Amino acid sequence: MSNFNQLKEEISELNTISMLVGAYQDIASLRMRKVRENVLKNREFIRKLDEIFEEVRVSYAREFQKLVREKKVGNAKEITLLSHNGKTVSVLLSANTGLYGEIVGSTFRKFMNEVEAGTTEVTIVGRHGLSLFLNEGINRTYSYFDLDDYNFLPQQLDEIIRHIVQYQEIHVFYGKYVNVLKQTPEMLNVSAEIDVSGKTENKRSNYIFEPSLEKILMFFETQMFASVFDQTVRESQLAKHASRVVAMIQAEQNIKERTGKIRLEALRAEHRFMNKKQTNSLVSVYANR
Secondary structure: OHHHHHHHHHHHHHHHHHHHHHHHHHHHHHHHHHHHHHHHHHHHHHHHHHHHHHHHHHHHHHHHHHHHHOOOOOOOOEEOOOOOOOOEEEEEEOOOOOOOOOHHHHHHHHHHHHHHHOOOEEEEEOHHHHHHHHHHOOOOOOEEEOOOOOOOOHHHHHHHHHHHOOOOEEEEEEEEEEEOOEEEEEEEEEEOOEEOOOOOOOOOOOOOOOOOHHHHHHHHHHHHHHHHHHHHHHHHHHHHHHHHHHHHHHHHHHHHHHHHHHHHHHHHHHHHHHHHHHHHHHHHHHHOO
16 A cells, blocks of 8 residues: 555645646746747848948958058958957857757857867856856866846846957857747857958948047947847847747656556555455455354
8 A cells, every 4th residue: 555655645746746846837938939039030130230341341441452452551461440359259059048958068068069069168057057068078178148038237247248259250159049839059150350361252332431430340340249249149049948848848748658657556456455445355254254
C-alpha cells in the first residue's frame, strides 16, 4: 500500500507542476503576441533604414575617391569617422532566467564557436548566459551586463550600447523568431569601417547633404547602430518567448504521458493490494474453520 501512496503523491506533484507549466505558457504566449507585432513591423523599417545608410556610405566613398584623385587627401582603403579601438567584440544576448527552450543554448553554442576560434573580446548580456560561459571554464576576460528579459529599462540598453559602440567590429549573437515553432541563432555583424577602395557597388540615388556628408554619416553611424541594436534585443526577446511557449507545450505533453503511466501503475498497485487483501481474508476464513 505504501507504493500506491507514493504513486498518488507523485501524481499530485505532477498536477502541481502541470499548473505551473500552464501558467508559464500563458504568460509567454501573451508576451510573445505583444512583442511580435512591433518586431515584425520594425524589421522592414530597419531594413530600409540600413539601405539608406549604405547609400550614404557609398556616397562618402565616392567623395573620398574624388578627393584622392584631386590629390587633396592621401589614399586609403578603409576609414571610419568615429573614434574606435580597432578591436572586434563578440556579444551574446542571452537571458536572465531559464525555461526558454533550446534557443538560448543554440545561440550560446554559436557564440562560443567564435570565442574559442578567435581573439575577439567577450561581452555577455544576461545572467543565464554568464552562467553558461563560466561553466565552460575557459580563461577569457569578459564584460557583463544585466538586462531584464521583458521590461528592460532604457538606461540598461544605453549602458550596453556605450560599451560596444567603441569597437571597430561588433558581432551580436541572438535568437531570431521565424515562427512560433522555429527560432534560429543568428549573428549581426556591424562594422564601423567604410570601404573607399572604389569597389563599392554603384547606386543610382543622388543626395544633397546638409550640413555636410561627414556629419550626416556620423549621425547615421551612432543613431543607426542604436536602432539596430534595440531591434536585435527585441528580436531576441521574441525568439525567447516563442521558444518558451514551445518548451512549455512539450513539457505539458511529457507531464501528461508521465501522469498516465503513473496512474496505470497506481491502478495495478491498487489491484494487487485488493487481491492480496481478498486472499488474506479467504485464508483467514479457511483457517478459522
